[in-house]
Amino acid sequence: MLVTGGAGYIGAHVIRRLLAAGHDLVVIDNLSTGHRQAVGDVPLVVADFADGETLARLGEEGAFGAVIHLAAHAEVAESVAYPERYYRNNVVRSLELLEWIRQAGWGGVVFSSSAAVYGEPAAIPITEDHPTVPTNPYGETKLSFERALAAYDHAHGLPFVALRYFNAAGADPEGGIGEDHGAGESHLIPLLLRAALDDKATVKIFGTDYPTSDGTAVRDYVHVCDLAEAHVQALALLEKKESGFFNLGHGEGFSVREVAGVCALVSGQRIEATEAPRRPGDPAVLVASSRKAREVLGWKPRYPALQEIVGSAWDWHRNHPTGYSKASS
Ligand SMILES: NC(=O)c1ccc[n+]([C@@H]2O[C@H](COP(=O)([O-])OP(=O)(O)OC[C@H]3O[C@@H](n4cnc5c(N)ncnc54)[C@H](O)[C@@H]3O)[C@@H](O)[C@H]2O)c1
Incomplete structure (x- = not known):
């Protein structure tokens, strides 16, 4: 299995699961936002995920059953300021990788997508058939x-599973990894903690001044270990040559003030x-x-309580107040 972005926050949890x-597993990561320590003992190739020479070398060692494509630029505000970076990494390079996967005959793709594909929701809770109208370049x-x-699936029969994560949070209680x-x-x-x-x-x-109970924005927080579990189930779907789009969230929203209270x-x-104006989009x-x-993948989140999610994140932050740099010293 090839995992792009395995040195990142979610990737580190996915590879352990x-x-x-x-x-x-083999991880490919250019460490632009990831950390070598997050990968543990899994073989890590430090390279761009679309680097042809690297992919050719990896391919010579045998075909990958699937590629888990987590690597991306993933900051909404940065995507508004520098869309070129986002289109290049998340679209152009990702298409180069996809074409490589097709030509090499690797089994399929599990893709880290996002709630950002929906944009401003017309109905809550959001189902997968909700219109996709992103409000920022990241979502686009x-x-x-x-x-x-x-x-690619339609034309070439390359199966895929797109996992639309809502707000990833928490840390592996035993893994020594976190955000x-x-x-x-x-x-x-993480900002609050x-x-x-x-x-x-x-x-x-x-x-x-949002039309919510306390005026602040409401989001659906999902434990990163629960997200990781869904990747194992997505691979099982790929093995059956089936494809699909899946939301991963809890179906329960918490306002910014509520989350601050729990933290x-x-x-x-x-x-x-401090209070600041709304961010566009x-x-x-x-x-x-x-x-x-839940129905198709058999996904059963184990950490539905926000307090538990925050508790696991707090353990990570207080034990690693400067993140991985402290952990490695
Ligand atoms: N964190 C969330 O709440 C959230 C929500 C929805 C979707 N996602 C998606 O999940 C994925 C992982 O997010 P994360 O929070 O772990 O981010 P992250 O920044 O911690 O991880 C991304 C990883 O990809 C690597 N990377 C980026 N571009 C690369 C390239 N060209 N070549 C090789 N490696 C590259 C980075 O070094 C990093 O290790 C992203 O695709 C993101 O869009 C995250």
């Missing part, structure tokens, strides 16, 4: 690659927050229906 399920690039996967997006961190829970560890840090709440409770710390509410993943 795949190993436990008995898969042989995810949708473009999903469409390429569907077209470390460094200074570029944009996710709410880092602020809990640092008296001088404040967290911005973007938008306090303060779990950490036992006061967390400073940020919907008021994003909550998934994951019924299809």
Whole structure:
């Protein structure tokens, strides 16, 4: 199995779960936002995932049963400022990889897609047949690659599973791995927990005038270990040569203020927050229906409680206050 982006936050959790399920793995990652330490003992090739020479060399050692394609640029605000980077990495390079997979005859693709493909939801919870109208370049690039996967399947019979993650959060309670997006961190829970560890840090709440119970945006948080589990089930679907799109979320939303309250409770710390205007393209509410993943993949999330998700993230952050750099020293 080839895993792109296995040195990243979600990838590190996915490779541990795949190993436990008995898969042989090779990770390809250019470490642009990932960490060597996150990969553990899995063979790591440090390269761009679309590098032809590297893929040729890897292919000489045998065909891959499937490629799990997690690697991407994944910051919404950055995608608005630098769309060229996003189209190049998430679309152009990903298409080069896809064409390589087809020509090499590798088994299929599990793709890390996103709730960002939906844009502003017309109905909650969001089901997979909801219209896909992204509101930022990041979501556009995810949708473009999903469409390429569907077209390749139609034309060439290359099966794919696109997993549309909602908000990944938490950390493997036993793995010594967690979320470390460094200074570029944009996710709410790590920002809140880092602020809990640092008296001088404040967290911005973007938008306090949304039509929600407390005016702040509502999101669906899913434990990263539950996301990882879905990849094992996606591979089983690929083996049957079946394809599909699947939401991965809990079907329950929490507002920014509610999440801040749980982070303060779990950490036992006061967390400073300041109010800021809404960010363009940020919907008021994003909550998934994951019924299809439960019914077709047999996905059963093990960590539905937000407090548990935050608790596992807190364990990681307080034990690794400077992320992996501290862990390796
Ligand atoms: N974190 C979330 O809440 C979330 C939600 C929805 C979707 N996703 C998707 O899940 C995937 C993983 O997200 P993450 O949060 O773990 O991000 P991450 O930045 O921690 O991981 C991405 C990994 O890909 C690698 N990478 C990027 N471009 C590369 C390239 N050209 N060649 C080789 N390696 C490359 C990075 O070094 C990094 O290790 C992404 O595709 C992201 O869009 C994440």
